[in-house]
Amino acid sequence: MKKIQGLKTKIFIILFMVSSLILFEGCKVGPTFKTQRTEIDSTAVYRYDSIQLAMTDSVLNISWWKLFDDPVLADLIEIGLEENKDALIASSRIDQAMxxxxxxxxxxxxxxxxNISAQRGNVIAGAPTQGFEASNIFTGFGTLSWELDFWGKFRRANEAARAELVATEYGQRTVQIGLISAIATTYYQLLDFQWREYISxxxxxxxxxxxNIIQARYDSGIVAEIDxxxxxxxxxxxxxxxxxxxxxxAQTENALGILLGRxxxxxxxxxxxxxQQLPPDIPVGLPxxxxxxxxxxxxVEALLHAQTARIG
Structure with a gap:
């Protein structure tokens, strides 16, 4: 009989805790962020769909600058990602968000x-005294406080902080993509100017x-001075x-050096x-x-999530 009562007590405690958690979670104030996507009635298959499927895993999901097959360019991009000042700032923002x-x-x-304190002097109960030797008084006490997050204040703040961390990581990727594109563009512009200098x-x-030939012919009287x-x-x-x-x-080299953080x-x-080998063409009809x-x-979507959480 005692075992049955003990089991009932445990079940009651578990049910009470579960219901409390459900009630506690349901007390959060503010809207819950949901990604709203507009449903579009479109065809199941598009033109060039076979080309798209063939190129998805080979072109779209790799480091695109490797398609140029230039190890020097790949090394410069790695240097830029590690030493570029904007990239370092974006990385530090992730640390701040964390x-x-x-x-x-x-x-x-x-x-x-x-709180711990130490005191020495002729003081008893906070009042100075005379006729007593100086003594040492040590005091210490601890505090414990816990603000229950009944209305979801801290949970919403935590949700907003997580969304901002995600947004910061996406921001770093945006900076990296722009940096990679700028390095590749400047690199090939440098190759173009070097080729033009060689041709000149x-x-x-x-x-x-x-x-020299015309000068010799002019000295011999074969051609006119106008030639x-x-x-x-x-x-x-x-x-x-x-x-x-x-x-x-020189100007392009300076610009590329700045992009590299040097x-x-x-x-x-x-x-x-x-x-240089031309990279494969990007197929038409990409989804x-x-x-x-x-x-x-x-x-932007993650920042919207953070602002939605802050409403609560």
């Missing part, structure tokens, strides 16, 4: 404190050789193009522009679901 989440979670539990130098050599003047003009035009592209190469300076490049993978959209 710390904020820790503070918010700590508010949900009990708080323990203490070769053109200058050809114009100089042509001028010599035209060759000199063409040689001067080619000579003016060389420092122009040298300056463009001081401006020369940049070592890999395969020349004329030997709009790819928009759901954009980190900037996911970041």
């Amino acid at each position: 710390a904020q989440l820790g503070f918010t979670k700590a508010d949900m539990g009990p708080k323990i404190g203490y 130098r070769k053109t200058l050599e050809l114009r100089q050789a042509s001028l 010599l003047n035209q060759a000199q003009i063409q040689r001067a035009i080619a000579a003016a193009a060389v420092p122009l592209f040298q300056r463009s190469v 001081s401006p300076g020369p940049i070592t490049t890999g395969v020349e522009l004329s030997e 709009s679901m790819l928009m759901e993978r954009r980190p900037d959209i996911l970041q």
Whole structure:
């Protein structure tokens, strides 16, 4: 009989705790965030759907800069992700959001404190005395407080902090994607200017050789002076193009160095522009679901979640 009563008592305690938790959870104030997606009546299959399925795992789900097959570019991107100042700031914001989440979670539990003091002098019960020797008085006490989160104040704050942490992580991905794109664009622009400088130098050599021939023919009286003047003009035009592209190469190297988080300076490049392999074409007819993978959209959605939680 005692065992049955003890079992009933345990069942009652369990039911009481479960009902209390349900009631406790139901007391949260404010709307619950739900991602609302508009249902669109569309066809099940689109044009070029077979191309899309064939390219999904091969192009869309890998590090896209590896398609260029340039190890130097890959190394520069890794350097930029590790040393770029904007990328480091984005990483530090994640640490800040994690710390904020820790503070918010700590508010949900009990708080323990203490106070310790030491005193020496002719004091008894807080009043100075005479005729007694100085004594040491040590006091100490602890405190324990716990604010019950009956209305969901701390739970909503914790929910908002978690959403902000997610938004910060998506923000870091947005910065990284923009940085990778900028490094790749600047790198190929540098290759383009280097190729233009090479062509301008070769053109200058050809114009100089042509001028030497025409100069010799003019000295022999074979050609008129106007032919010599035209060759000199063409040689001067080619000579003016060389420092122009040298300056463009230097400016692009400086810009790429800043993107890498380093001081401006020369940049070592890999395969020349004329030997670069073209990446495969991105197929047409890609689904709009790819928009759901954009980190900037996911970041805004997470921030909306955080603001919705703060309403409570």
